[in-house]
Amino acid sequence: MPVGWGVMKQGKLLTGGLASLARELRGDEWRGTRYTILVDENSFNHCLPQLVAGVDALESAEFIEVPTGEECKSLEVAAQVWQTLIEGGADRSHALVCLGGGAVCDLGGFVAAGYMRGIRHLLVPSTLLAMTDAAIGGKTAIDFGGVKNSVGHFYPPVATVIESAFCASLDARQLACGEMEMVKTAAVCDPGLYDRLLRCGTPGHGEIVEVARLKRRIVAADPHDTDVRHILNLGHTFGHAIELHHGLEHGLAVGAGMLVAMYLSVRKCGLPVDVYNTYLQWVGGKMELPRHSLRDIEAMLPLMHHDKKNHDGSLRCVLLRGIGEAMIDVNVDDNEVRDAMLNASKPTPLN
Numbered sequence: 001m002p003v004g005w006g007v008m009k010q011g012k013l014l015t016g017g018l019a020s021l022a023r024e025l026r027g028d029e030w031r032g033t034r035y036t037i038l039v040d041e042n043s044f045n046h047c048l049p050q051l052v053a054g055v056d057a058l059e060s061a062e063f064i065e066v067p068t069g070e071e072c073k074s075l076e077v078a079a080q081v082w083q084t085l086i087e088g089g090a091d092r093s094h095a096l097v098c099l100g101g102g103a104v105c106d107l108g109g110f111v112a113a114g115y116m117r118g119i120r121h122l123l124v125p126s127t128l129l130a131m132t133d134a135a136i137g138g139k140t141a142i143d144f145g146g147v148k149n150s151v152g153h154f155y156p157p158v159a160t161v162i163e164s165a166f167c168a169s170l171d172a173r174q175l176a177c178g179e180m181e182m183v184k185t186a187a188v189c190d191p192g193l194y195d196r197l198l199r200c201g202t203p204g205h206g207e208i209v210e211v212a213r214l215k216r217r218i219v220a221a222d223p224h225d226t227d228v229r230h231i232l233n234l235g236h237t238f239g240h241a242i243e244l245h246h247g248l249e250h251g252l253a254v255g256a257g258m259l260v261a262m263y264l265s266v267r268k269c270g271l272p273v274d275v276y277n278t279y280l281q282w283v284g285g286k287m288e289l290p291r292h293s294l295r296d297i298e299a300m301l302p303l304m305h306h307d308k309k310n311h312d313g314s315l316r317c318v319l320l321r322g323i324g325e326a327m328i329d330v331n332v333d334d335n336e337v338r339d340a341m342l343n344a345s346k347p348t349p350l351n
Contacts, residue, residue, distance in 0.1 A: 010138065010216060010223075011122075011156045015209045017163040018054035021124070024159055025057035033120075035061040035095050036085065038108045040068040043100040046169040047126045051099055058097065062088060070250075072107050073142045075151070081111045095120040095158075101127040102134030102250065106149070109140030113155035123160045128167050128178025128203075129251045132185065132211040135160045137219045137232075147306050148240050154224055162212060164205040175202060176286040177251025182211045183282075184258055188231040188318070188326040190214060195323075198282050231326040234318040235261045238341070241303040246290045255283050256290055256344075263344040264336060265319040269327060275320075277349040284347050292345045297338050304337065 014020040024030070035058055039048055044065055052058050064084050066072040085094070098108030098121060105123050112121035125135040141152025167175065182203060186194035193210060200207060215232065222229035239257025243250055262279055265271035283289065292300070304315055315337065316329045 009156065010220060012159040013136075013212060013216060014159050014161045015212075017161065017165065018051060018124075021122070021159070021161045022055045022057070025055060030057065030095075033057075033093060033095050034090065035097055036088070036090065037061050037063040037097045037099055038081065038104055038111070039063055039065050040072060040100045040104050041065065042068055042169075043104065043126045047099055047124075047166050050163075050165075051097075051124060061097065066104065066107065068103075069101075070103055070143065070148075072103050073110075073149075075142060075144060078107060078111050078114070078142055081107070082115055085111075085115055090115070090119070092116045092119055095122065097122050097124060098157075099124045099126060100130070101125065102130040105130050105135045106139075106141050106152070109138075109155050109157065110142050110152055112157075113140055113153040118155065120158045123157045124163065125160070126163075126166045127170060128175055128208065129181055130178075131162050131164070131167075131208055132178055133181040133215065136212050136215045137229075138223065139225070148244065160212075162205075162209055164208050167208075173249070173252070173287075176255070177249050179203065179286060180251045180255035180258070180283070182207070183279075184234050184254060185211050185215050185218075185232065187258070187320065187323055188234050189218065189324055191322075191324040198278065228328075230328040231318055233328075234258060234320070234326060237261075237304055237307050237315060237317050238300075238337075240307060241300040242290060244303055245296060245300045248290060252287050255287060259283055259289070259344045260337075260340045261317060261319055263340045263350075264317065264330075264332060265321070266350060267336070267340070268330065268332075269319045269321050271320050271322060273350045275323060280347070280349060289345055289347065292341045294338070294342070297341050300341075301334055301337065 096112045098105050112119050123135040125131045138154050138156030140155050141149035144151040183197050235254045235258030238260040239254035242256050243253035262276045266276050315332045317332050319327050319330045
């Protein structure tokens with residue numbers, strides 16, 4: 001760990017929804033604070049009215065709207081938000097409230113970390129994916145140089161709010177995105193929760209909070225992502241490449257990437273075949289798995305080699321000995337990737 005880093009203090013996890021945020025902002029430490037709410041088109045239409053109606057401290061807040069999805073995670077958009085804050089007279093006592101999915105949370109944290117050398121921010125995730133993954137852990141990032149999340153900070157919010165009622169505005173595909181990341185988190189360290197998530201259908205508030213707390217415990221053990229926290233990257237080396245190449249939503253791409261990782265885990269780490277087949281059945285019921293030709297795989301391999309988790313030009317992946325038994329930094333060569341991606345894109349159980 002670099003000298004002077006210390007331990008990253010995690011913000012509060014407010015599991016009581018907007019009512020708990022309203023109580024939080026009535027505290028003395030927020031007295032006199034001015035707020036700006038960062039939104040995209042979706043959260044502006046579906047969530048902003050509930051937020052303002054439910055949290056009295058935000059009734060007079062201004063808002064900034066950014067593009068929807070990964071498009072907002074750029075240096076140009078961040079600069080536009082900084083410019084708007086400057087023109088609005090925001091100083092270091094200002095607070096940024098990030099209302100949206102994972103992209104808005106990532107961008108908002110990045111903006112807050114850089115503005116005036118750091119201002120307070122709160123995350124109010126509006127998607128299941130953000131509630132259980134992107135808004136938990138203190139990472140902020142934008143995409144740069146054609147590489148996802150290549151520039152960012154460790155800059156935790158003052159608080160993250162879990163308002164599961166926002167999930168009512170999500171369609172089945174958006175819910176599936178979140179379910180993929182929930183299953184991933186359980187797969188690396190909690191076999192009981194993993195089994196329940198595969199059986200429960202659409203997760204409710206209790207499961208959402210349980211996964212969020214589980215991820216926080218992993219982050220607390222490795223706040224700057226130098227060791228054990230790497231287990232949360234299960235499926236991501238392949239998922240990020242699938243996301244960029246096929247244009248698939250992040251959560252679904254991670255779900256497909258996990259299947260590739262499980263195939264490799266069977267071949268290299270002794271993961272039981274029935275674990276792979278059970279996951280194949282579950283993920284195949286949630287999404288149409290992308291098919292990868294050899295041409296597709298050759299196009300994706302350079303994207304995988306640019307992944308920030310690699311060292312010395314070799315692919316380093318998270319694989320599984322079993323559910324709850326993750327292995328980090330497993331070397332995987334390109335031929336193994338080709339084999340795994342070809343086979344894991346088929347809806348065929350392993351023997």
